[in-house]
Amino acid sequence: MKRVWFxxxxxxxxxxxxxxAISAQRSNTATYDSERQVKLQGPVTRIDWVNPRAFLFVDVxxxxxxxxxxxxxxxxxxxxxxxxxxxxxxxxxxxxTVEGSPARxxxxxxxxxxxxxxxxxxxLFAPAPARPAAAxxxxxxxxxxxxxxxxxxxxxxxxxxxxxxRVFVENKGAKIPMNDDGLLRDxxxxxxxxxxxxxxxxxxxxxxxxxxxxxxxGRCLPQGGPRQFQMPNGFQFIEQREIGRILVLLGGGDxxxxxxxxxxxxxxxxxxxxxxxxxxxxxxxxxxxxxxxSAGYSERFWMxxxxxxxxxxxxxxxxxxxxxxxxxxxEVTVDDPRTYTRPWNATWTVQWVPDKEIEEYFCEDNSxxxxxR
Amino acid sequence: MxxxxxxxxxxxxxxxxxxxxxxxNHLTFVMNWDGKNVTGTINPGPDSITLASVFLDVAxxxxxxxxxxxxxxxxxxxxxxxxxxxxxxxxHRKITGSWMQGTTRGDFxxxxx
Numbered sequence: 001m002k003r004v005w006f007x008x009x010x011x012x013x014x015x016x017x018x019x020x021a022i023s024a025q026r027s028n029t030a031t032y033d034s035e036r037q038v039k040l041q042g043p044v045t046r047i048d049w050v051n052p053r054a055f056l057f058v059d060v061x062x063x064x065x066x067x068x069x070x071x072x073x074x075x076x077x078x079x080x081x082x083x084x085x086x087x088x089x090x091x092x093x094x095x096x097t098v099e100g101s102p103a104r105x106x107x108x109x110x111x112x113x114x115x116x117x118x119x120x121x122x123x124l125f126a127p128a129p130a131r132p133a134a135a136x137x138x139x140x141x142x143x144x145x146x147x148x149x150x151x152x153x154x155x156x157x158x159x160x161x162x163x164x165x166r167v168f169v170e171n172k173g174a175k176i177p178m179n180d181d182g183l184l185r186d187x188x189x190x191x192x193x194x195x196x197x198x199x200x201x202x203x204x205x206x207x208x209x210x211x212x213x214x215x216x217x218g219r220c221l222p223q224g225g226p227r228q229f230q231m232p233n234g235f236q237f238i239e240q241r242e243i244g245r246i247l248v249l250l251g252g253g254d255x256x257x258x259x260x261x262x263x264x265x266x267x268x269x270x271x272x273x274x275x276x277x278x279x280x281x282x283x284x285x286x287x288x289x290x291x292x293x294s295a296g297y298s299e300r301f302w303m304x305x306x307x308x309x310x311x312x313x314x315x316x317x318x319x320x321x322x323x324x325x326x327x328x329x330x331e332v333t334v335d336d337p338r339t340y341t342r343p344w345n346a347t348w349t350v351q352w353v354p355d356k357e358i359e360e361y362f363c364e365d366n367s368x369x370x371x372x373r
Numbered sequence: 374m375x376x377x378x379x380x381x382x383x384x385x386x387x388x389x390x391x392x393x394x395x396x397x398n399h400l401t402f403v404m405n406w407d408g409k410n411v412t413g414t415i416n417p418g419p420d421s422i423t424l425a426s427v428f429l430d431v432a433x434x435x436x437x438x439x440x441x442x443x444x445x446x447x448x449x450x451x452x453x454x455x456x457x458x459x460x461x462x463x464x465h466r467k468i469t470g471s472w473m474q475g476t477t478r479g480d481f482x483x484x485x486x
Contacts, residue, residue: 197408198431199380199381199406199429199431201431202431202432202434203381203431203461206461206462207462210462214462216378299377299378299379299383300377300378301378302378309378309379309380310378310379311379311380311383311406312379313408337408338379338380338406338407338408339379339380
């Protein structure tokens with residue numbers, strides 16, 4: 001078979017924040033340099049269509065004529081399947097053109113922005129077009145007594161999937177330029193993210209300058225706090241009304257769960273709680289809104305992407321409402337006077353994924369040491 | 374070991390100080406951030422010393438400690454130490470620097486337990 005070799009072109013870009021929102025414990029920001037772009041062309045030698053990250057391998061000829069095998073990360077295969085792609089969308093020997101961000105290390109790895117079949121110009125593994133919004137969303141599902149259901153209607157399947165925001169910033173209206181890992185484009189915007197105490201701002205900036213490489217989620221530790229509702233792979237509520245408990249099943253991160261007690265027990269003061277990743281949560285319904293009071297958080301996790309710090313004094317008030325079948329509104333008030341100068345709020349929505357179940361995902365499969373090369 | 378991700382001084386620290394490499398004195402620091410001040414104790418127990426002040430300069434992660442203790446003869450002695458906080462993202466982060474106790478000058482090293 002005649003083999004065709006192509007050249008590699010590396011182009012430095014000024015600032016590029018458009019890192020793909022692939023599910024990641026292996027943080028895209030820490031792994032790939034979004035400020036540079038690499039263009040690779042050559043035949044595919046291997047395809048790893050394995051959860052949580054799919055890789056294709058391409059033989060690429062450099063300017064000196066040396067052939068190097070590059071590993072190209074092109075997304076989560078479960079998400080790709082949802083967008084209509086299959087492993088058979090690409091074959092060994094196909095010549096592809098890949099554009100993306102190279103690894104920060106010297107290894108021959110890249111995170112693809114685009115993969116194009118060179119012979120036809122067809123773009124592969126692109127996200128599916130957004131579903132057109134229904135003319136009139138289905139009404140909020142309810143229990144027989146009229147209380148809002150947070151899960152599927154009887155006989156239906158589904159879970160909460162895509163958040164409207166993957167970053168956690170104070171509600172102030174203006175958008176702060178940052179990537180999906182919470183990495184600020186301009187560090188001088190830090191004061192707009194949250195009302196930090198001086199030490200907290202310094203620590204936040206330190207984490208930002210380190211490109212978030214110390215994120216505990218990268219070591220597969222649980223994602224306590226608001227971050228659990230911004231993870232890829234979604235979450236689900238299991239409402240156990242007979243015992244006064246709601247379980248929150250988390251599809252991303254370390255694939256864990258959290259309990260919200262709705263049996264009327266009093267909220268536990270932070271000073272008296274056993275400190276845990278998910279804290280101790282009590283909930284009550286205020287008309288159509290579930291209001292959850294949580295405290296007792298350990299300091300072993302980042303409550304949000306981007307490296308927002310907190311202390312054991314962290315106290316969260318979360319409000320969950322479901323204005324229609326497809327939308328969950330999440331509002332959170334962060335009260336940690338040891339870290340922030342005042343309580344502050346953030347809000348986002350999460351979209352319902354109908355007729356599906358949370359897919360298998362294990363963080364440990366995506367950690368640095370388990371990577372394929 | 375998971376990191377403690379909150380205020381970088383909070384926790385229990387172990388180490389020593391001394392005027393030379395062979396003349397060392399054990400140190401245990403227990404510090405806590407209450408939202409306004411770092412409070413703490415040196416060598417908790419019957420001979421504990423309350424930290425009179427702890428100042429963290431977050432611009433360069435330097436720490437200054439002041440405390441009043443008693444020497445072996447029971448006479449008051451002032452302690453003043455200044456160090457640099459290193460590897461702040463690590464659970465076992467360190468503070469190293471200079472230690473002044475009365476008229477004795479030395480160095481110290483603390484590692485978060």
